Amino acid sequence: MxxxxxxxxxxxxxxxxxxxxxxxxxxxxxxxxxxxxxxxxxxxxxxxxxxxxxxxxxxxxxxxxxxxxxxxxxxxxxxxxxxxxxxxxxxxxxxxxxxxxxxxxxxxxxxxxxxxxxxxxxxxxxxxxxxxxxxxxxxxxxxxxxxxxxxxxxxxxxxxxxxxxxxxxxxxxxxxxxxxxxxxxxxxxxxxxxxxxxxxxxxxxxxxxxxxxxxxxxxxxxxxxRLVGEHETLRLHLGEDQTPEPLAEALRGVPGVIRVSTADHEIVLIVPEAEDALPPVITKANELGVKVRSVDIQEPTLEAVFLHLTGRALRD
Amino acid sequence: MRKILNVAWKDLVTTFRDPTALIIMLAAPYALTLVMAFAFGGLSGGGGGLSGIPVFVVNHDSGEFGGYLQQTFQSPDLADLLDVTVTADEAAARAAVDANKAAAAVVIPANLSDSIVPPGLASGNPSALANRPQAVVEVYANPDRPISAGIVRGIVDQFLSRVSAGAAGGQVAVSQLIASGLLAPQEALTKGMEIGERAARQATETRLIALKGETAAQDPRASFDWLTYMAPSMAILFLMFTVSNGGKTLLAERDWGTLPRLLTTPTSTFQVLGGKVCGIYLTGLAQMGILLVASRFMLGVKHGPFSAVVPVTLALVAAATGWALVLAAYARTAGQANQMGTILSLAFGGLAGNFFPRQALPEWIRTVSLITPNAWGLDAFNKLTAGGTLGDVLVPIVGLLAMAAVLFVAASVIFRRQYA
Incomplete structure (x- = not known):
């Protein structure tokens, strides 16, 4: 070429x-x-x-x-x-x-x-x-x-x-x-x-x-x-009346969570294994009284790459 | 060159497909021409709407007829139209005209009455008719007030026509009556005037008394006609709106994204700008052409010889385009260019006399107005409609071309800074 x-x-x-x-x-x-x-x-x-x-x-x-x-x-x-x-x-x-x-x-x-x-x-x-x-x-x-x-x-x-x-x-x-x-x-x-x-x-x-x-x-x-390794993206969709920042702050301390970012009523987590990370994440949300409406688990994407490289979601 | 013409043609087509632009370019000036001509001149020219025309009457004639003419000017019928000052000081009257304080001075010669009824005729000498003096009534006209001066000249002309006709008939009749012994010589004057009065009521072309028309600085060859004035005047006024809008499209194309896209094609900045300039010029030319042809064939306005109207129009549109380019180069946004274009067009129209006769404006405004294409264009069209030829409008043509050249250079300097 x-x-x-x-x-x-x-x-x-x-x-x-x-x-x-x-x-x-x-x-x-x-x-x-x-x-x-x-x-x-x-x-x-x-x-x-x-x-x-x-x-x-x-x-x-x-x-x-x-x-x-x-x-x-x-x-x-x-x-x-x-x-x-x-x-x-x-x-x-x-x-x-x-x-x-x-x-x-x-x-x-x-x-x-x-x-x-x-x-x-x-x-x-x-x-x-x-x-x-x-x-x-x-x-x-x-x-x-x-x-x-x-x-x-x-x-x-x-x-x-x-x-x-x-x-x-x-x-x-x-x-x-x-x-x-x-x-x-x-x-x-x-x-x-x-x-x-x-x-x-x-x-x-x-x-x-x-x-x-x-x-x-x-x-x-x-x-x-490959830059983000074999990590997966865990996307938490919160209710319209929920602010993501307090939960995001709390999740930064959860073992296995590599990166956390927020966008609108979402929290995006980079984790090694989504299935392993999900229970403590939901527990933390319940502790803080944050309602999680749905959860998406994604294979490594370009957005994850961007998040990994900049610490921000692509749509920020 | 093909790319320049391609851009120009595109601009011409897009403008003529825009209904709003067509209203501003063609319908509005045509309608305004009709409205203004009707309002001020009844569509057929003349001095409608004028009043209090200052006139000086200098009566050197101690006879009856000088008095009649003076009384004509002072008649109640003309009281609203004229503001008459009777003076014996001819120099002062002329000075008042020169100073633009009067529309005209009517100078009645000392021998006016003698030229109508020779003194010898009253004493029974028929040969006095052959030796009667030639009288010249002079109308010293103000070139800055051609309409008013034309009205004064018309009044004198009408009076002289009547009196000349009457005098001619009276003289012939009285001399024949004396010769045949039917009339005593001492009755000749009274009888002659009586007959003359009667005969004067009948229209005749015979003129024994001359009217001398003299203008302080120039010699207008035609009487004022509002329609003839307004047709090119409104075309010029709206030409400025059109070219301003053309200049605006240069900035609008930047907003639409078409200008940057043009510059991503293998086309130079010069070609793009050249095309835009040609587009503005061709659009203005098309507008002027359509309006002049329409007023010629639909309103019967004679703009002058084709060989002179064409170069005047070409030069006029070039100068107007120059202003549009400076405007487009100076403005930062299409909206700003639009506002500036409207203000400029209206200001130029007011300054140059697009809404009323240019000659009625004060001298200093007329001088200042020479920065506008409107003023040069109006001067040129006024000369052409008054019977002028190409030779008479060379100065306005050169003025317009010089203006165009200066403005093109100024605009290109500003553009170079912006698009380099």
């Missing part, structure tokens, strides 16, 4: 706020893989994609896309990439076809080739029958699919998808995830950012976990879960 993206000690500091959004990040994306950047909001994922899209200049370091430097050869980089931004960047008063023709021309396409590709991508995203409808009349999910179609139009060597499922219904989300997998089966390399652990888990060949601008872990899912 050859690396299509090479990120080398990349940093980006926003001025005048003096915020270090990306801090000395390095990774590679191999041709044909789905590489996910996973992290909470504000972790630096979008800034990293913006630098790789030549929208922002790095403060330090460099990145190479298809062999071209984002600093010195931005036009060559832009020709190699397709970008699906987090916002739906389309013109509502234009039809789906008119939008695609417009964006295709911005990628230097024209004539019959453009017309053929417009038909192909409309088919690919399932909007062929709505080609002449104005985008303003589309549902959120349809707009998301067309947003992706724009990024695929010129057959890029790699497509960047920046949280493409934000704010849509579960069915549309499912469609998009299937579309990404289908694209990858056809040979497309994908850089996918998300703060949904399940999406990264389902799609990715490799995952980079970002937090506070730093890449804190990188590898296949197996490699990453």
């Amino acid at each position: 050859t690396a299509i993206v090479q990120v080398q000690s990349l940093s980006k500091r926003y001025m005048p706020e003096n915020v270090l959004a990306v801090d000395d990040v390095s990774f590679e994306i191999q041709q044909g893989e789905i590489f996910s950047l996973l992290g909470p909001n504000g972790a630096g994922k979008t800034t990293t994609i913006s630098v790789l899209s030549c929208l922002l200049s790095p403060t330090a370091g460099d990145a190479f896309v298809a062999g071209h430097s984002v600093v010195r050869e931005p036009m060559a980089v832009k020709r190699a990439i397709g970008v699906v931004p987090q916002e739906i960047a389309l013109y509502n008063v234009l039809s789906a076809r008119e939008n695609l023709v417009f964006w295709g021309r911005m990628y230097g396409m024209g004539g019959r080739e453009l017309s053929r590709r417009v038909d192909e991508v409309l088919q690919q995203v399932g909007l062929a029958d709505r080609a002449k409808s104005r985008v303003g009349t589309f549902s959120g999910g349809m707009k998301r699919r067309l947003n992706i179609a724009v990024g695929l139009l010129h057959k890029p060597q790699i497509v960047y998808m920046d949280e493409p499922t934000v704010g849509i219904d579960p069915q549309s989300r499912r469609n998009i995830l299937d579309m990404v997998k289908e694209l990858n089966r056809e040979g497309m390399t994908v850089l996918y950012t998300t703060h949904y652990m399940e999406e990264a888990h389902e799609l990715s060949h490799r995952v980079g976990i970002m937090d506070h601008g730093r890449l804190i872990a990188l590898g296949t899912q197996k490699e990453l879960t």
Whole structure:
């Protein structure tokens, strides 16, 4: 496999706020893989994609896309990439076809080739029958699919998808995830950012976990879960009227509990064996008068990895 | 260049598909043109809505007819319309016009009555008719008040037409009566005036007395017509709204995420901004074109020769686009640009005279208003509707192009800082 993206000690500091959004990040994306950047909001994922899209200049370091430097050869980089931004960047008063023709021309396409590709991508995203409808009349999910179609139009060597499922219904989300997998089966390399652990888990060949601008872990899912050993995740769902903090504090002293974090009305525990840990946990809850509505036991996940590495749940 | 035109075409299409934009661009200026022209000019030009026009009357004529003309101005029928000052000091009257304190000075020559009824005629000398002096009634008009001055000129013109017609008929009749012995020479004056009065009631084109129209600084060649003024005036006013909105879309595209997306395509910042500028320009041009053509064919407004209207419009839209770009470069958000655009458009409209005749504005405001494309555009269209040609509007065209150049440079400097 050859690396299509090479990120080398990349940093980006926003001025005048003096915020270090990306801090000395390095990774590679191999041709044909789905590489996910996973992290909470504000972790630096979008800034990293913006630098790789030549929208922002790095403060330090460099990145190479298809062999071209984002600093010195931005036009060559832009020709190699397709970008699906987090916002739906389309013109509502234009039809789906008119939008695609417009964006295709911005990628230097024209004539019959453009017309053929417009038909192909409309088919690919399932909007062929709505080609002449104005985008303003589309549902959120349809707009998301067309947003992706724009990024695929010129057959890029790699497509960047920046949280493409934000704010849509579960069915549309499912469609998009299937579309990404289908694209990858056809040979497309994908850089996918998300703060949904399940999406990264389902799609990715490799995952980079970002937090506070730093890449804190990188590898296949197996490699990453190995970081938390054979530990399991025990998730306690409390009642709406319950505050998790007192119980969480008490559970930190329970033998066998490795890590404890809270989120909304949940307490997440990393334990070696969930079955062994559960009785003393429930006992402690009863002692404190905390009602536990349900309990989930999970195999090691990317969220557990994030919790293990940062001490915080991914959704914090 | 293809990408620039692609962006421009997209902007043009999206604007013309927006119903709200169409109302602001086309329906509103057209409707306002009709309303304002109807309110002030009854749709057919003239001086509706004016009153108390300051006029100086200098009567050098000691005869009857100078007095008649003076009385015409002082008649109760015209009391509301005119504010007449009668003076013997011609220089003071002219100075009042020059100082913009009067719309016009009417100078009645000393020989007006003699030119109508020659003195020799009264003493029975028919040859006096052939040797009668030529009289010139002068209307010294204020170029800053063309409507008011036009009204004064119209009153003098009407009076002279009547008297000339009457005098011509009376002179012929009296000389024939004297020659045939039916009328005693000493009765000639009374009889002649009687006949003249009667004849003056009949319309005739014959003029024995000249009206001299003189303007202090310029020579307007046509009378004021509200509809002709308002049609380009409202088009220019709403052009500013349109281009401001175009400038706003540059910031709105940033909010929509389409601007960053454009910059992720292999397209330079120059091409994207160039496309946006072209889009604003083409939209403004289309709007002006539609409004001018509509007012020409639906309202019958003659804007002047095509060969002059086109370059004026091209230069006007360029200057307006320049302002829109500076606005877009200066504003931080689309909402801010929208508010600034509205304020700028209304301020420019008020300053330049888009809502009422520009000539009625004080001199200093007219000078200040030259920072607006509206003022240059209105000056150009006023000249063209008054019969001017391309040569007459070269100064406004150059002024507008210079303004466009300065604003484009200013905007590009600010943009470079923002998008570099």
